[in-house]
Amino acid sequence: MALASIKGAKFRSFLTMFGIIIGVSSVVTIVGLGEGVKQQVATQVDAVSDSLVIIRPGKRAEAKAFSLDSLRSFVSSTGSLSEKDWRDTEKVEGVKSAVPIGIVSGIVSYEDDEYAGGNIIASTEALPSLLNQKVAFGEFFTKEDYSRNVVVIGTDVAEKLFKENVPIGKSLSIRGKRFVVQGVFEQQKSGTFAALNINNSIIIPYDAARQLGGTIQLMQVYIESESPENVEKVAEAVTATLKKNHAGQEDFTILQKDEALESTNEFFYQITLFIAGVAFISFIVGGIGIMNIMFATVSERTREIGIRKAIGATNAQILGQFIMESIVLSVVGGIIGVGFAFFANAIIRVTTDLQPVTTLRVVILVGGLSVLTGIVSGLLPAAKAASKDPITSLRTDA
Known part of the structure; x- marks a missing residue:
């Protein structure tokens, strides 16, 4: 009824x-x-190294909350990181490696086409292992490649700029300088909690980026401790080092895996x-x-x-x-x-x-x-x- x-x-x-x-x-x-x-x-956090510590510009109150945007792109905030910060954290006891994530301004082009949808990132050879991100074709650059104009690109860049999946050996242009494609990353299902979208990234050696001229905006530094057991001590030591560089101001955020999950939840x-x-x-x-x-x-x-x-x-x-x-x-x-x-x-x-x-x-x-x-x-x-x-x-x- x-x-x-x-x-x-x-x-x-x-x-x-x-x-x-x-x-x-x-x-x-x-x-x-x-x-x-x-x-x-949760899947992304589990995938990265247990020894990973992330340094971001901006106070913890500004950077702690994890929004969808912060998972998929770089967050602009008060405070900044310098090359000296990165170099000094490499010297901290218990640090195995310190990997910079620097944004390089410029236009990426191939022949008559331009790619405007991604980030040109200056980094070092330890980046893939820290993020557990494999290279599908070719290889990532090594220390011997630091001063060479080589590049490793994401799948979106390969498909949209070169119109193919494996453009190994082809050259793209950054600020008018030619860079040879040395590798293509595996498809990343989604951006990592480390806030780096590999699919639309163009990764070049940090030293090669410096040779382009201009400034490199250091957005993050990934720290790998020598073992997961001493992550807390490394994070404390890195904090102390950065506070010295920043005149006692803690205008940066140190983020560990557990904190990332807590922040997200x-x-x-x-x-x-x-x-x-x-x-x-x-x-x-x-x-x-x-x-x-x-x-x-x-x-x-x-x-x-x-x-x-x-x-x-x-x-x-x-x-x-x-x-x-x-x-x-x-x-x-x-x-x-x-x-x-x-x-x-x-x-x-x-x-x-x-x-x-x-x-x-x-x-x-x-x-x-x-x-x-x-x-x-x-x-x-x-x-x-x-x-x-x-x-x-x-x-x-x-």
């Missing part, structure tokens, strides 16, 4: 469910995105609270809409209520009927909302490299909220219907 009532006024029912649909679809979609990114970050906890607030408001709006339409329905069906009571229907049965109609409206809205969310997540998977994860727990949660909204919204209209006098109701023309 509840479904028949909804089918009898499809458009009005859809408008009534609209608030629920928006609330459910928003919650499921955004939570799915959050879960997907959390899993990606904290960020998504805050996002979850925000989503919960949005969902609560959406369900309230949807519930008010359902309540209004149920009051209107009770008024329109006064004569029907009188007939049912006249043939023996109890107040409890009338109450149950209208509460059930309210629940059905809310649940159907929830189902449609979940459907929209799955569709939105599918589009996100196809059009981006994000992988939303919709968990059964979230679906059950929004389903339970839909039922609860239906019960609460339908209670007063149902009570009004159950309290109607059958004789008075039968006299109504409605």
Whole structure:
């Protein structure tokens, strides 16, 4: 009977469910995105060396929160890192290697084509091992290549600039100087928690970058300790060294793997609270809409209520009927909302490299909220219907 009532006024029912649909679809979609990114970050953190420590410019309060942007691109912040900072951290006891990530300004071109979608990065030979990033074709440069104009590129650069997967031996131009492609990285599924997107990067030796002239903006330094057991001591020693270089100011951030996970989880906890607030408001709006339409329905069906009571229907049965109609409206809205969310997540998977994860727990949660909204919204209209006098109701023309 509840479904028949909804089918009898499809458009009005859809408008009534609209608030629920928006609330459910928003919650499921955004939570799915959050879960997907959390899993990606956890995988990325596990992939890199246990001995890795990252130095970033900017105070910890500015750099600790992990947003999606900070996972996929470089973060501009107050403070800066210098070449002296990098060189001094190499001398710290317990440091196996210190790898700079320097941004080089310039245009990358091949013949008549330019590649403007990536980063020219100056670094050293230890970068791939620290990030656990393999070279698919060719090889990464060594210490012997530091002064040579060689380059290792990501898959996006190879495909978009050279229109092929293996442009080994071909030359591209940076600031008018020719660099020979020596290697191509394996496809990186997503940016690492170290905030470096290998796919669109052009990596050149640090010394070769200096020969280009201009400044190298040092955005990060990756520190590898001699063993995972002394990471804490190395981080403390590096902090002390950098504070000396920065006149006692700690205008930089030292980030370890465990801190990266904690920061990410904290960020998504805050996002979850925000989503919960949005969902609560959406369900309230949807519930008010359902309540209004149920009051209107009770008024329109006064004569029907009188007939049912006249043939023996109890107040409890009338109450149950209208509460059930309210629940059905809310649940159907929830189902449609979940459907929209799955569709939105599918589009996100196809059009981006994000992988939303919709968990059964979230679906059950929004389903339970839909039922609860239906019960609460339908209670007063149902009570009004159950309290109607059958004789008075039968006299109504409605």
